[in-house]
Amino acid sequence: MKSLFFSGLFTLFLIPYSFSQNIGDTLDNIILDSSFSYSSTDAGNYNFNIETSFSVGAPNICIPLRGTNVSVENDTIYVKIFYDFTGAMFNQGCQREDTINYNGYIPDSVTTLKMSVNAxxxxxxxxxxxxxxxxVNYQYFNINALNVNMTNQHFNSVFPNPASDKLYLEIETIKEIRLYNISGQLVLQSKNISSDVNVSHLPTGLYLLVIKADDDKEVTEKVVIKH
Incomplete structure (x- = not known):
């Protein structure tokens, strides 16, 4: 076993993992958790965001990205990210934030998004x-809010973010708002828009706010509600 010393502050060890038995259990102890989100920057340009924590690796030497894949099958779009565990790894732990950009065509028949972490x-x-x-980790979304293409010219700001009781909207032209939780469930919808939206009844967490302008173009904003 080889040890490395950094300025005398801590010791990291390079360790090989055995995956020959109980592969799923081993990976559950290595890939601790993942969070998934998505957004649209403009028409036909989508960002799929994956944040994953590992029990191995180190902050500046995290688990390497092996590749990504986006595919459409029937009514579902599949977004996959692959991490490489084929070499020795530091045993400190680390976190990665990765974004998969996709500018391909998504048919109107697609209603479900599945994002997954694979090894x-x-x-x-x-x-x-x-x-x-x-x-290893995955999440399904209802993607009624995915096909959005409104540009920033339609709004000024959404604040505060994080919000606790009310979300204030400085928007020039607005037709409707929809708020989805991280599971893709619609939790709030309003067509009678004032300058603020009451979110005090919603649980703490990450949400996607979909804003529809008068020209029916839409934009999504990530909003954090924290009580």
């Missing part, structure tokens, strides 16, 4: 081969 691990029975473990 590439060594096949210890055949060192020349690798194994892909799918869906």
């Amino acid at each position: 590439v691990v060594p096949d210890e029975l055949n060192p020349q081969e690798e194994i892909i473990i799918n869906d």
